[in-house]
Amino acid sequence: MTPYEWLQTAIFVIVLLVLVKPLGAFMARVFQGERTFLSHAFAPCENILYRICGVRKEEEMGWQRYAWAMVLFNLVLFVALFTMLMLQHLLPLNPQKFPAFTWQLALNTAVSFVTNTNWQAYSGESTASYFTQMVGLAVHNFVSAATGIAVAIAVIRGFARRTTSMLGNFWVDMTRCTLYILVPISLLAALVLVSQGVIQNFSPYKTVALVQPVTYDKPKLDDKGNPVTESVTAKDVTIPMGPVASQEAIKELGTNGGGFFNANSAHPFENPTPLTNMVEILLILLIPFSLTYTFGAMVGNTRQGWTLLGVMLLILLLSFTVLQGVESRGNPSIAKLGVHGANLEGKETRFGLAGSNLFTVATTGTSCGAVNTMHDSLTPIGGMVPISLILLGELVPGGVGSGLYTMLAFAIIAVFVSGLMIGRTPEYLGKKIEVREMWLSVVTVLIAGVTVLIFSGIAMITPQAVSSMANPGAHGLSEVFYSFASMANNNGSAFAGLSANINFFNILGSIAMLVGRFVPAVAVLAMAGSLAEKKYVPPSLGTLPTDKVPFALWLTLVILIVGALTFFPALSLGPIVEQLQMMGL
Amino acid sequence: MKELKPAILMFIAFTVICGGIYPAVVTGIASVAFPDKAGGSFITDTSGREVGSILIGQPFSDSKYFWPRPSAATDFAYNPMGSGGSNAGPTNPDYLKTVEARVKAFKDTGGAGTVPADLVQASASGLDPHISPEAANVQIARVAKARGMADDALTKLVVAHTEGRQLGFLGEPRVNVLAVNLVLDKLAP
Structure with missing residues (x-):
């Protein structure tokens, strides 16, 4: 790395860490129902909302009811979005007159946005109207993020509370999260983005004359129906417009990742300058990292939160270093042709190598899945970095809320394994870890991985799936493997060469997204329910301290071992074989 | 099905807030403060x-x-x-x-x-x-x-x-x- 790249990365990490405590403490206050500086303005709105919706805010819910409210709310969201996409042609704010989505694509898109995955089998600028983008998709960016955070907060309460079965009120948590946290930060961020050139308007697409007209070969069918090309000259081009900034802000903040345009955060209208690039990376990581502080504050020991944050940051920065190392070396097959420089295929000039790579690890370390780099064109080991981050279960730092609860499931496994090794009853945060908690943690941690492996296997024996790979050989396997990893873990980024808008991926992918989202969410809520009922066990000499460096290192090791044991065979056949091929071995 | 009513009404309320008011406010401020860039x-x-x-x-x-x-x-x-x-x-x-x-x-x-x-x-x-x-x-x-x-x-x-x-x-x-x-x-x- 050059000194500038070090400096940029270091300043970024410092800014992020400085923000963790204030935002984390603020979120703890919001979810504990304490007054904040925004209460003056928002508390009346909040109360009106509850009255209209028939929510009694003092009424607490047990885990079953909390989970049921969450699932039902998401079901309503799904039905509404699916309907909206099927009726796009009848709805307003559609200056380009886009037709309705097909049902398969509508199904995939609706599931994708409800599950916070934002896998996109379509390209925004040529498929989705402003109404769909703004009223349909952007709303889901908020509420799917709020759903994840609400579940995480309920889980934290499971650890923090003693001998009760109550975990809070889902409607209240979801409302407070949206009103006090997501909307204000998004508003601020959207204005910063516009000030740098991210567009925000409702104009029709704009046609301008090119300085130099371009001639290209356009494919068409001749008289006999054979595909041929004809030479065409384009004198002008159409530039898409839209309310991009408002959507861009929540897309990153809620770790959603669904781009307004096909090129996502690589598009100059979504991400025009190096500064917007760093702001967007910051937005992606901000809430997941800050929630570790919220966790520490709510369980009454902030060191517990900092320990988890340390593990997240360690794995994230290690991944960044590997990615930066292999990408800066470039592609040996291209260097042979007399080309000098890093691997720049699928990267934008303005972000530089470090800005591209930092975005890549941030978006796959979380469940964001926005991209400013085309992951398909990374070098083989470079591409293995984002796949691995996704496969680890997106917990460094993970999606908003989902990252924290997955990390807590891993912490329980780490405590349990170490308990077995030293022959003590495992305890975490003063709660005895028993069979039920272990079962639920293992389900949370492994369900996505199992789905990925089974579905990728099915794809490999399905001709329709195999023929949609864009690149031959080992790289093609990586494309399919990445797509299911991305959907099952609710990431949404892709090795985008894969032609994913076919029934096979739309339908199987929808199942993967639903399983990957709701099985862990309900499992951790069930775990929280049983933890909340337990008595507090004060730490004794035999208790493993979980707020110290040795535990952080142990937890890191457990995460890496579980990840490696599950996925090493598949990774060997994809990226590792391809790296050897590329090096000419 | 006690939660169905809040589920539907909350969805409508957040559609108005996040899909209507929020982008309208951003568009309004942007068109005054940064008209060229927003355009x-x-x-x-x-x-x-x-x-x-x-x-x-x-x-x-x-x-x-x-x-x-x-x-x-x-x-x-x-x-x-x-x-x-x-x-x-x-x-x-x-x-x-x-x-x-x-x-x-x-x-x-x-x-x-x-x-x-x-x-x-x-x-x-x-x-x-x-x-x-x-x-x-x-x-x-x-x-x-x-x-x-x-x-x-x-x-x-x-x-x-x-x-x-x-x-x-x-x-x-x-x-x-x-x-x-x-x-x-x-x-x-």
Whole structure:
């Protein structure tokens, strides 16, 4: 790395860490129902909302009811979005007159946005109207993020509370999260983005004359129906417009990742300058990292939160270093042709190598899945970095809320394994870890991985799936493997060469997204329910301290071992074989 | 089904707040505070005609212009309606042949020495408006010859149009191809 790249990365990490405590403490206050500086303005709105919706805010819910409210709310969201996409042609704010989505694509898109995955089998600028983008998709960016955070907060309460079965009120948590946290930060961020050139308007697409007209070969069918090309000259081009900034802000903040345009955060209208690039990376990581502080504050020991944050940051920065190392070396097959420089295929000039790579690890370390780099064109080991981050279960730092609860499931496994090794009853945060908690943690941690492996296997024996790979050989396997990893873990980024808008991926992918989202969410809520009922066990000499460096290192090791044991065979056949091929071995 | 009523009403309420009020407020403030930027940063040539957005690259191939990076946009290079990258994997034989052809084209048009990677590898968006200063420098001799200008004058022009790192440490130095070509048309039509 050059000194500038070090400096940029270091300043970024410092800014992020400085923000963790204030935002984390603020979120703890919001979810504990304490007054904040925004209460003056928002508390009346909040109360009106509850009255209209028939929510009694003092009424607490047990885990079953909390989970049921969450699932039902998401079901309503799904039905509404699916309907909206099927009726796009009848709805307003559609200056380009886009037709309705097909049902398969509508199904995939609706599931994708409800599950916070934002896998996109379509390209925004040529498929989705402003109404769909703004009223349909952007709303889901908020509420799917709020759903994840609400579940995480309920889980934290499971650890923090003693001998009760109550975990809070889902409607209240979801409302407070949206009103006090997501909307204000998004508003601020959207204005910063516009000030740098991210567009925000409702104009029709704009046609301008090119300085130099371009001639290209356009494919068409001749008289006999054979595909041929004809030479065409384009004198002008159409530039898409839209309310991009408002959507861009929540897309990153809620770790959603669904781009307004096909090129996502690589598009100059979504991400025009190096500064917007760093702001967007910051937005992606901000809430997941800050929630570790919220966790520490709510369980009454902030060191517990900092320990988890340390593990997240360690794995994230290690991944960044590997990615930066292999990408800066470039592609040996291209260097042979007399080309000098890093691997720049699928990267934008303005972000530089470090800005591209930092975005890549941030978006796959979380469940964001926005991209400013085309992951398909990374070098083989470079591409293995984002796949691995996704496969680890997106917990460094993970999606908003989902990252924290997955990390807590891993912490329980780490405590349990170490308990077995030293022959003590495992305890975490003063709660005895028993069979039920272990079962639920293992389900949370492994369900996505199992789905990925089974579905990728099915794809490999399905001709329709195999023929949609864009690149031959080992790289093609990586494309399919990445797509299911991305959907099952609710990431949404892709090795985008894969032609994913076919029934096979739309339908199987929808199942993967639903399983990957709701099985862990309900499992951790069930775990929280049983933890909340337990008595507090004060730490004794035999208790493993979980707020110290040795535990952080142990937890890191457990995460890496579980990840490696599950996925090493598949990774060997994809990226590792391809790296050897590329090096000419 | 006690939770069905809040589920439906909450959905409607948040659609109004997050899908209506929030974007409307952002649009309102943006159109007052940053009207040009919110509208797409459009620029005009000497005759006042809109010639595109400074943020969106254009396909130059004439030897009198600086050339941008290769573009993998759909239909034709730099098509703003078809943003996207090549998604070519690093060992894909077709991709390696494409790069080889680009290197050859570069050398055939008077490029000398090693080739800067950004001139033969496509961007992520297909609309990248920038090239590296090195990629501009290796094109100076060709552009100077086609326009009958002195190399020195062009070198100065490239230096003047090189944007440094933002705030001194963010991103990489770069040259906006559309901006520099518009100046060229003005200086030596």
